[in-house]
Amino acid sequence: MNKTKKMNIFSLGIQHVLAMYAGAILVPLLVGRALNLTAEQLAYLVSIDLLTCGIATWLQARKGKVLGIGLPAVLGSSFVAVTPMIAIGNQYGIPAIYGxxxxxxxxxxxxxxxxxxxxKLFPPVVIxxxxxxxxxxxxxxxxxNMAGGSGSEDFGGLSHLALSFGVLIFILILHRYARGFVKSLxxxxGIIAGTLVAVLMGKxxxxPVLEASWFRLPQPFYFGWPTFEFGPILTxxxxxMVVIIESTGVFxxxxxxxxxPVTDKDLxxxxxxxxxxxxxxxxFNAFPYNTFxxxxGLVQLSRVKTTNVVVAAGGILVFLGLIPKIAAFATIIPSAVLGGAxxxxxxxxxxxxxxxxxSVDFSKQSNLLIVACSVSLGLGVTAVxxxxxxxxxxxxIxxxxxxxxxSLSAILLNVFFNLGIKKESIPLQSSPSQANEAHS
Structure with a gap:
């Protein structure tokens, strides 16, 4: 491989990292702050998350006999796990999360x-x-977070709202007027701009950045030896299973x-x-991972379909994960900035x-009932x-x-109403943790 081709692959790898970076760091920040981790612990959580994202990407990029789908997929921490991890940590302790x-x-x-x-039990109505x-x-x-984060002394303060809505407006403006890869970022x-404004505001x-070291190897069981509890494990x-459902659509x-063509063996x-x-x-006390x-969207945009690019992206993520000082920059992002994003x-x-x-046939009453009951129960439990x-x-738990x-309601109701009936095909749109897809 000549030098020019290597540079092209490296630059495309950086693009993949930038496209998923915001989503990758948000999960450790949300979970870490909710569990009241120290600045040092939070920096470790971000670092190890980036490193594990890179390793997970390598695992998926290779097509072996046993594992790896061999497609240009990039893996990141899943938003699906945010609230369950926080709930488990608060009730059973952090070691139970990792067990x-x-x-x-x-x-x-x-x-x-x-x-x-x-x-095939997971048709569009379920996904x-x-x-x-x-x-x-x-x-x-x-x-x-827009109001300053739970426990903030000036929760809902004008400065928090101004900062969060400023970030939101900035992101919307970029989506309206930017093009191509800039739009995807x-x-x-928006997070970078909001943090810079927050620096000027003294927020x-x-x-934590100055105190963070330049290099640190990953430490297994950083938060202690895992404990295994029935409720958290089942959760x-x-x-x-939800992660598998969303990743299937991406595959x-x-x-x-x-x-x-993706076969059963590939899946x-x-x-x-x-x-x-x-x-x-x-x-390594990081997170559950899924395909971003x-x-x-970036593969489609760049038209580069080789796995060499995501292997390069995985290498960049591993490198970043070994440098706590880089991760520490993420920990100083104010809650209001995160809220706007x-x-x-x-x-x-x-x-x-x-x-x-x-793509769901809502002329079928059963599909209406699946959506109605599942959304009602999901939101109901969240609100109460x-x-x-x-x-x-x-x-x-x-x-x-x-x-x-x-999610359980959607899966079980679909089996109840549609078992034995011809299923709809799996959609090819993006899946949940894909929040960033807005930009693709």
Whole structure:
């Protein structure tokens, strides 16, 4: 491979990293702040997340006999896991989070072949409903951040609102007037611009950046040895199933773009790679991982379909993950800035779900009931988290999360109404954690 070709691959790899970077750092920031981690712990969480994103991308890019789908897919931390991780951490402690992630990853790897055979049980009515519920359940988190974040002394203060709405307006302006790749970076550029304005307003403490080291190797079980609790494990297995559903749509879309038909065996290898990424996330105290749809848009835009590009992107992510000082920059982003950006990201998750539902035949009353009941239960539990307060704790941890409750409802109701009836084909649109897809 000549030097020019290597540089082209490297530059395209950087583009993939930039396209997914905002989504990749938001998950550790949201979870870490909700669990009241210190600045040092939060910097580690961002660093290890980037590093594991890179390794997970490598696992998926290769096409082996057992794992890896061999498509130009980039993996990142899943938004689906945000509220379950916070709930598990608050009720059982942080080690239980990672015990459940490891267990869920092993479950996915063991059952990958089975899941590839039953993928037709997840038609557009299920996928679209699940995606919509994910977005709707996450929006309150973004709104609280717009006001300064939960626990803020001046919650709802004018400076917070001005900063968050300024970021939101800036992102919308970029979407209206920017073109091509710059448009795809609207959210990331909005976060950067908002943070710079916050520096001028005196709202940014740069001490964590100055104190962070330049190099650090990943440390297994950074937050302590994992613990394995039944409720959290079952919750994370359900999260894993939702991740598989959303990744399936991305795999199908990439297969179509790259003229590579995706078979059941391909899906099984892809699921195993994501399961192994879960396990690595649990060992290194990172996150569950899934395929990012925003990068599918970049493959389509650049027309470069080789996996060499995402391998380069994975290498860049690993490099960034070894440098805590870079990760520390993410930790100083004010909550209000995150709020302005996440309103767009989470809102686009909802929009993606609605778009998927357009292909559903709503002349069938059963489809209307699937969407109606699932969205109602998902939003209901999100708005009234004490609904199941009297249930045993192991069960409560599962049903007290709106995303999990709504997703389970959609899956089970679809089986109830449509089992044995010809299913709709799986949509090729993007999937949930794809909030960034707004820009593609």
């Amino acid at each position: 459940s992630i490891i267990a869920a990853g092993l479950f996915i790897m063991i059952c990958a072949t089975f899941f590839s055979k039953i993928v 679209g409903t699940v995606v919509t519920i994910i977005g709707l359940a996450l929006i309150p988190t973004g709104i609280r 609207a959210v990331l550029l 940014v403490n740069v001490a 994370m297995i359900i999260v894993g 199908m879309a990439l297969g179509k773009i790259c003229d590579q 099984a290898r892809g699921y195993r790679a994501e399961g192994l990424a879960f396990v690595l996330g649990g060992i 749809a925003q990068n599918v 996440t309103v767009v990201l989470f809102g686009m998750v909802v929009s993606s779900g609605v778009k998927m539902l357009q 988290p004490d609904l199941f307060a009297q249930l045993p704790q192991a069960i409560r 599962i049903v007290s999360d709106g995303i999990i409750t709504g």
